[in-house]
Amino acid sequence: MNSLVLLVVLPLFAAFIIPVVAKFSPKLSLFTGPVVLCINLLLIMSAWIKVGSGSEAIFLGGFLPPVGIVFYIDHFSLLFSGLIAGMVLIVWPWDAKESRLYSLYMLLSAASFGLVLSADLFNLYVFYELLAVATYGIIAASPISKVPNSSATAASLRYLFISSAGSVMLLLGIAIIYTLTGTLNIAHLATMTTSLDGFAGLSAFALIAIGAGVKAEMFPVNSWVAEVYGTIPRQLSALLAGLVSKLAVILIIRMLLMVFQQQAAFDLLLVVGMLGVISGEMVAWRAKDMIRMLSFSSIAQLGLIFIAFSIAGSKGLWIGMALMLHHLLVKGGLFLMADRFAGHMGKLKGLAKHSPMAAAVFLVFVLSLLGVPPFPGFWIKLLLILNLAEQGGGLYHVAIATILLATVIETAYIFKFVRILYQKADADSTPINKNYSSSYTFAKLFALILLVSMLFVSPISNHLKDIANHSASPHIYINKILPTKQLGDRS
């Protein structure tokens, strides 16, 4: 089991060895990253089988918690580790000119693995910051061909200001928690939730949620989204919108599920979620080009995920996890295939005739995004609304109304877009981007996965429910990380 530490160590090591290797053999440095990620995938799969339906804690260096640092492993964290490895492999920059970019991608994956596995709050902060720095570098270093280099730099700089302010808020929240409890081990914190009940504890949660919310495209702190996604390659947008945003969400819900099971925290998430859904859909409705539309629709979807997590206990995690996976598949796929489309809506007329396949794949994605019955998106939205209705309190019912209203707006702009695709081509329509990259193939693969999962909705949902039940339980978490004899020793 201890070999899972390699998930973080290997990419980190590779990140620093790649520039050296590139001096001798550029070819070798290109393949180092994918090889490391494949090894990681194998490690994750073997751990998935070994863990079974249980969970494991790895005590790094043999130091026992709460002093030592712990990695916590269950199917939830392994699932997202696998997604990280797969997603980075898919968007790997094969045609990059500099080996430094490979290093940054390796740094990003190391930080992501750490963020998913770690069970220590300060460790999470360090990995979050590492992830942020790697992202700034990647954004600044990989502009798309049509915009000048410097606009990616400017977008990266604006992102840096917002995101660093977010990190400082996260740090402030951690400092408040340490002041109140004297520990940063999440399992240890879970045993003393009463000392975090008051106003100070809640403000700590708010600071953590908004701080990490910058990456998760949370409502008040998402002004970077359109600028960044507009200036970077589509594959990278797929990575940021599909995966990195989910990692920040995981940080927030770890804290929410284990430490802050209180109504005020849920209400906070519910309100920012609703605001995110409405504001995102409104701006997406006005968008004139595909990337802007996708960026803001992604903000709205993340809002939906926050609404899901405001349902207490394992049900929230279950629905939220399903939403996260669905969004990863759909938005990742849409960004990947955006390469094939020309961008401006008016130019896309007649696309369906040029390339019926692209139009069909696009349709599969958006229909599932909207929640049209046979697609997985429908079941998830239905589940979300049913469970929101079960919750008492007016705010939850407002959330249902918000979701339905947002769906109407979403339908309006998406079908406007679809109609353009199926219109007759006119003089200035240049729908297909001829020299698109291989990412379109992956988009088709994503659509296939979505279609296949349609047939297995109920087993998948049962499996997710099991994972959520296990991962949302603070008791199992505490028992694994702090076995009772240790608690006895301390008190």
Place this chain on the structure above:
Amino acid sequence: MNSFFTIEGILYFGAISLSIIGLFGLLVSKNLFRMLLSLVLFEAGANLVLVLSGFIRNGIAPIFLDGNSGAVMNDPVPQALVLTAIVIGVGVQALALSLIFRVKKHYGSMDMRTIRSKLEREIATQAGVTPPGSNEAPAPVKLVKGEAHE
């Protein structure tokens, strides 16, 4: 901390005020360099709060403790954490400075509003869309040669 006017209360007040000043500066100022300085202040405030969490009045560093003197010690964990946080902060600030340098070189301006509007225009042109809000925007003013640039 039963009374506000203890040394801890005053220190906490100072640290939190510092971070609020930093956050306010980040929101209000438009000059890139000032924004960076505000970020530095914000970070300093957060670091102070973190290091204060282990502070005890009259406490001494644990390394000077002989084990049975009964003296109170300052918690060493936040001090270690704050060192990490400071190092991370320095790295990010250096990166921000280098990005500011490149942005200034290209846009010829340190004003966030100018840069943002130019950036939006570039993105819109690349996507083949008219820049947002261009219908209502005043016509671009042409600089007459000889007029002051500022």
